[in-house]
Amino acid sequence: PQLRAVGTIGGNVCNGVTSADSAPTLMALDVRMHLRGPAGWRIVPISQWYQGVGKVDLGPAELLCRIVIPKENYDGWSGHYIKYAQRNAMDIATLGVSCLVRLSADKRICEDVRLAFGVAAPTPIRARTAEEGVRGLPVSEAAARLGSLALEDVSPRTSWRASREFRLQLIRELSGRALLEAARKGGAQL
Numbered sequence: 001p002q003l004r005a006v007g008t009i010g011g012n013v014c015n016g017v018t019s020a021d022s023a024p025t026l027m028a029l030d031v032r033m034h035l036r037g038p039a040g041w042r043i044v045p046i047s048q049w050y051q052g053v054g055k056v057d058l059g060p061a062e063l064l065c066r067i068v069i070p071k072e073n074y075d076g077w078s079g080h081y082i083k084y085a086q087r088n089a090m091d092i093a094t095l096g097v098s099c100l101v102r103l104s105a106d107k108r109i110c111e112d113v114r115l116a117f118g119v120a121a122p123t124p125i126r127a128r129t130a131e132e133g134v135r136g137l138p139v140s141e142a143a144a145r146l147g148s149l150a151l152e153d154v155s156p157r158t159s160w161r162a163s164r165e166f167r168l169q170l171i172r173e174l175s176g177r178a179l180l181e182a183a184r185k186g187g188a189q190l
Contacts, residue, residue: 009026010064010067016052018118019093019096019118019119021118023118024096025079027098028079028099028115030045030046031070031073032046032067033066035058035064038061052123053122077112077114078102078185078187079182079185080098080178082098084096084174086161092161094167095171096117098114098117098178099115100182101183103139107139107187107188107189108188109139110136110138111135113134115130120155120156127150130150133149134149139180139190140180143177143179146175147171147176150175154167154168156168
């Protein structure tokens with residue numbers, strides 16, 4: 001508990017692990033990482049932040065000073081994060097999925113969708129094929145298709161926590177659930 005009380009979102013993403021709970025949502029929000037080091041300030045889009053297992057674009061003597069979410073990446077969007085883990089507390093994610101949706105004015109159509117995962121590849125990733133495949137669809141139809149489309153974007157591995165096949169099943173199931181909950185939060189009547 002003491003460590004959790006002093007942990008930061010920056011520390012959560014600077015260690016570069018794919019299971020970081022904040023990583024999928026930050027990926028879906030397409031945040032900008034503001035770094036300061038000996039050469040001054042630089043900005044790294046989160047899409048370029050993760051460079052491999054446990055590796056991030058953080059140079060020697062650089063500090064992550066800000067995580068900036070551009071207004072257009074959250075204004076008018078609603079979202080939901082699902083963490084699947086063995087235990088309810090203090091456990092590393094077996095899979096994490098974050099879904100953001102921007103609904104039409106009548107709250108029935110997914111004008112835009114962002115879907116991101118942790119532990120579905122060596123680094124946190126966006127599922128861009130899935131996002132494009134459901135854009136413009138009614139919410140229920142989009143939720144039914146999202147998980148199957150996401151399988152084209154992911155590459156989970158087998159570990160002692162779960163098999164590749166189990167993670168693929170989680171991706172298939174949890175993607176649609178996350179979209180439905182995000183849409184409910186955005187005012188959709190489902």
